Amino acid sequence: MSQCFHRTSLVGAIAFAMGVSHTHAQPNNDFQPTVKTTLNTLVVTATRSEENVENIPARISIIEPQILEQSPIGELPHLLMSDASINMVQSGGFGQLASIFTRGTNSTHTLVLRDGVRLNGASAGMPPLSFLDTTDIKQIEILKGPASVLYGTDAIGGVVQLVTKTPEKNAAFVTTEVGENHTYKAVLGADAKENDFYAQIRAQRLETDGTVLTNAANSKKADYDQKGYSAKFGIDKERFATSIDYSTNQGGVAYDNYGTLLFQNFENEIINLKGRLKLNDSLELSTRLSQFNDDLDQINSVNFVHNTTQEAELYGKWQFAPQQNVLAGVAHKTLEGDVLSNGMRYQKDINSTGYFIQHQYQTDAVNTQLGLRVEDNEQFGTHTVGQAAIRYQVLPSTSIYSNIGSAFRAPTTNDLYAIGWGANPNLQPEKSMSYELGIDQNLAFNMKTGASIFHTEIENLITSICIAECDGDLITVFPVYENNNVDKASLTGGELYFNWQQDALFLNLSYAYVRAKDDETGLDLMRRPRQSATLTAGWQDEQFGISTSVSAKSRSKDFADWPDTKFNSTPGFVTTDLNAYWNINPHLKAFTNIENIGDVKYKTSYNGYGVHYVNGGRLASVGMTLKY
Numbered sequence: 001m002s003q004c005f006h007r008t009s010l011v012g013a014i015a016f017a018m019g020v021s022h023t024h025a026q027p028n029n030d031f032q033p034t035v036k037t038t039l040n041t042l043v044v045t046a047t048r049s050e051e052n053v054e055n056i057p058a059r060i061s062i063i064e065p066q067i068l069e070q071s072p073i074g075e076l077p078h079l080l081m082s083d084a085s086i087n088m089v090q091s092g093g094f095g096q097l098a099s100i101f102t103r104g105t106n107s108t109h110t111l112v113l114r115d116g117v118r119l120n121g122a123s124a125g126m127p128p129l130s131f132l133d134t135t136d137i138k139q140i141e142i143l144k145g146p147a148s149v150l151y152g153t154d155a156i157g158g159v160v161q162l163v164t165k166t167p168e169k170n171a172a173f174v175t176t177e178v179g180e181n182h183t184y185k186a187v188l189g190a191d192a193k194e195n196d197f198y199a200q201i202r203a204q205r206l207e208t209d210g211t212v213l214t215n216a217a218n219s220k221k222a223d224y225d226q227k228g229y230s231a232k233f234g235i236d237k238e239r240f241a242t243s244i245d246y247s248t249n250q251g252g253v254a255y256d257n258y259g260t261l262l263f264q265n266f267e268n269e270i271i272n273l274k275g276r277l278k279l280n281d282s283l284e285l286s287t288r289l290s291q292f293n294d295d296l297d298q299i300n301s302v303n304f305v306h307n308t309t310q311e312a313e314l315y316g317k318w319q320f321a322p323q324q325n326v327l328a329g330v331a332h333k334t335l336e337g338d339v340l341s342n343g344m345r346y347q348k349d350i351n352s353t354g355y356f357i358q359h360q361y362q363t364d365a366v367n368t369q370l371g372l373r374v375e376d377n378e379q380f381g382t383h384t385v386g387q388a389a390i391r392y393q394v395l396p397s398t399s400i401y402s403n404i405g406s407a408f409r410a411p412t413t414n415d416l417y418a419i420g421w422g423a424n425p426n427l428q429p430e431k432s433m434s435y436e437l438g439i440d441q442n443l444a445f446n447m448k449t450g451a452s453i454f455h456t457e458i459e460n461l462i463t464s465i466c467i468a469e470c471d472g473d474l475i476t477v478f479p480v481y482e483n484n485n486v487d488k489a490s491l492t493g494g495e496l497y498f499n500w501q502q503d504a505l506f507l508n509l510s511y512a513y514v515r516a517k518d519d520e521t522g523l524d525l526m527r528r529p530r531q532s533a534t535l536t537a538g539w540q541d542e543q544f545g546i547s548t549s550v551s552a553k554s555r556s557k558d559f560a561d562w563p564d565t566k567f568n569s570t571p572g573f574v575t576t577d578l579n580a581y582w583n584i585n586p587h588l589k590a591f592t593n594i595e596n597i598g599d600v601k602y603k604t605s606y607n608g609y610g611v612h613y614v615n616g617g618r619l620a621s622v623g624m625t626l627k628y
Contacts, residue, residue: 040459045113045161047139047149047360047369048286048327049317055367056390057401059438059452059495061085061510063140066540070579071593072185073177073206073621077129078595080160081551083142083534084512085495089605090130092213093616095224095253095622098129103144103454104491104516104528105157106461109409109430111147114162115245117272117290120154121307122350125412128294131266135204136188136230138165144495145454146407146434148385149371152331152354156407156432156458158491164232164245167191167198172628179593179621181221183208196237203229206251211616213256214607221259226251241340245272252299258609263299268292282319288312306338312367315356328357337413346417350410352377367391375408380429383408397442407432415462415483422464422483430485432458446501453494461487488519504541510534527605529556529572538579546580558606567610573602575615595619 012095041062042050053060061083077088077098089107090098099107108125111118119127140162147155172190185206192199204226212219218292226249234243250267270291279285288483294307315329336349344614358371369389376382387405394400411427438452445526468480500507500557516528524530538547560568576598581591 007628011304043141044163044370045143045147045159047358048315054399054440055362056368057369057390057391058403059085059144059436061142061144063142065138068134068137068139070581070591071177071595071621072135072175072187072204072623073179073183073619074134074593074595075130076132076134076262079134080129082534082536082549084510084534085144085514086142087527087529087532087553087556089527090609090615091605091607091613092222092256093211093224094208094222095130095210095226095251096222096255096613097211098577099126099527100129100160101143101528102157102160103456103493103512104514104525105432105456105458106525107527108154108412109156110158110160111153111155112160112162113151114270114571115272116274116288116313117163117270117292118151118154118292118309118311118333119292120309121294121305121412122309122337123307123339123412123414123418124415125154125409126438128266128268130253131226131249131251131268132162132316133204133228133247135189135228136164136200136202136232136247137162139163145403146385146387146405146432146456148375148407149358149373149387149405150354152333152352152373152375153408153410153429156409156430156456157178165200166232166234166236167193167200169193173625175623175625177591177593177621177623179619181209181211181616181619183619183621186256193267194233197579198232198234198236199226200232201229202231203227210254213613214259214611215601215614216259218259218609219256222254222261224251224253240278241274241276243272243274245274246270256613257606258607259417262301265297265299266295268294283316284577285314285316287314288315302337303341305341308334308338310334323361323363325360325362326359330355335413337417339414339418341418342420344419346413346419348413348417350377350379350413352410365393377410377429380410384427396538398439400439401437403432403434403436403438407434411483422481424483427462427483428460428485430458430460430462432456436589447499448498449498451494451496454492456491458489458491460485461489463487486520489517489525490519491516499606504545506540507537508535524557526557526559527570529554543583544581547578549577549579551575560606561610567606570603570612573600575600575602589625589627590623591625592622593620595621 005210041053043053046056077090080086081088085103087101090096100110102110102124110499142160144158149161170192175187178184187204207225210222210224212221228249230247232245252265254261254263270292275287277285290311292309296305297313311333313331314554319325332353332603334351338347354375356373361368371387373385385406389403391401409430416425434456436454438449442448464481465484466479467482470479472479495512497510512532516525533552535550554572556570558570575596578594578597583589596618601614603612605613
């Protein structure tokens with residue numbers, strides 16, 4: 001693409017998409033309604049079965065279909081910024097390393113799933129958020145607080161679940177979107193639905209020249225490309241259901257290595273086989289076999305990181321009384337890490353089996369959850385966690401909830417075996433205990449508000465401490481670090497939200513505060529801003545829509561070049577996005593997006609030697625969807 005297109009044609013296309021005449025609009029039959037709907041939304045993450053989000057005795061937020069459909073180009077890390085309780089730290093723009101900090105917990109304390117498949121890798125313990133495509137995602141559920149009873153390790157801060165689409169009718173579509181920095185994406189898809197059988201295929205490709213990664217004077221743009229496809233086939237009957245889901249995404253990305261651009265290729269692959277059998281009106285069995293491969297290979301180097309996670313799970317739900325049910329099951333997983341870095345390699349796997357049980361009591365006034373899990377890890381022995389929660393409908397328009405639970409995180413293979421990165425095979429799992437109270441209130445004029453407070457204590461926090469050459473000058477003599485269970489941390493905070501909707505007009509406001517503190521030093525933990533806020537407002541109906549989203553973060557602590565501490569924090573920022581669409585006729589939709597409309601070059605994290613990583617800046621784009 002030429003710079004002429006970049007500066008003139010793109011602006012003209014955006015003006016076309018936004019400045020259309022209502023008199024030429026046609027009734028929309030084929031596109032899903034884009035009106036924002038939050039009432040009676042069903043979620044699966046909190047209990048393993050569909051539940052109305054308003055009945056769950058925990059705080060859970062949803063990134064809904066109308067948000068996901070705004071921009072195929074939109075990255076998952078950017079989408080997750082819309083939740084005030086999450087701090088996303090990304091080392092630049094497209095394709096760069098992204099870490100998720102939920103309610104002040106660590107970057108390895110949030111479990112990310114795709115239809116139940118664990119995406120947290122064995123080596124680093126984090127999911128490849130920047131390399132996950134969102135083409136096939138229906139909604140994203142964000143469960144906050146401990147969830148180890150149902151999901152095992154890693155779910156200390158919460159669970160992010162990517163829920164994929166299932167065909168509802170025969171359809172086919174093609175979507176294209178082009179934007180600044182020579183960015184484009186194309187998506188093709190087809191759905192088939194015949195009685196109880198369904199099939200779905202998707203294919204997508206994205207390329208971009210990228211943006212500069214740091215605020216250094218000589219920082220260069222980091223290009224990024226990805227391509228992939230997915231396929232899903234299934235049968236869904238009242239008495240039984242089965243499905244197989246396959247997806248793959250691969251590509252290449254440049255990244256910064258202290259001023260030098262290096263290059264790497266990535267590939268992730270998901271295979272998910274699920275089944276459900278309804279034995280009678282009160283007893284249902286579910287099973288899942290899955291595998292997730294996550295490979296990263298350096299270009300012009302022999303270094304690589306290969307992760308494989310295999311899981312087998314069987315659980316049953318018994319509705320033994322009209323208002324009570326019990327869910328019980330067993331899950332076995334094998335996490336394998338194969339890493340070669342700077343001539344040092346390890347290839348290790350960890351096997352773990354979990355046995356879990358959960359009881360629910362549900363009436364119009366009371367909803368409770370009581371659960372227990374025993375995890376048998378071949379390396380760390382037996383670990384037990386529990387959770388108890390209740391939501392009580394005090395008045396027709398007022399409900400309160402309370403939640404208490406424990407959780408744990410087993411050390412990753414990098415923590416244990418990565419020589420040169422502080423490996424310590426004697427590490428113990430991190431443990432946490434969390435407490436939460438909340439209230440939700442329906443108000444007049446279609447308004448709703450709520451608040452919650454929480455406190456989490458983490459023991460055996462895995463951290464890196466200096467064990468030799470601690471006075472090194474970082475030029476000729478480097479300190480030697482080792483992973484140890486030495487720190488204790490406490491996380492205290494709260495959340496507020498306010499929602500309003502009147503026909504097609506809507507406004508959503510959320511605020512989160514958290515003090516993430518090292519109990520031994522009394523200092524804030526790194527990369528946890530104390531205050532966050534988000535605002536989304538606009539008009540969305542079945543033909544037209546325009547909306548804006550604002551995300552704001554306060555300053556956060558970061559590491560510093562020893563002994564110089566002048567770079568020991570990352571400044572706060574405010575960024576604003578804009579979306580508009582027009583359903584021209586039942587088969588054609590035009591849309592436009594401006595991500596970071598103010599082109600704010602905010603700092604995301606410290607890179608060392610006086611340099612900060614910066615975000616990708618503004619990304620204006622325009623697109624079309626043709627559907628039959």
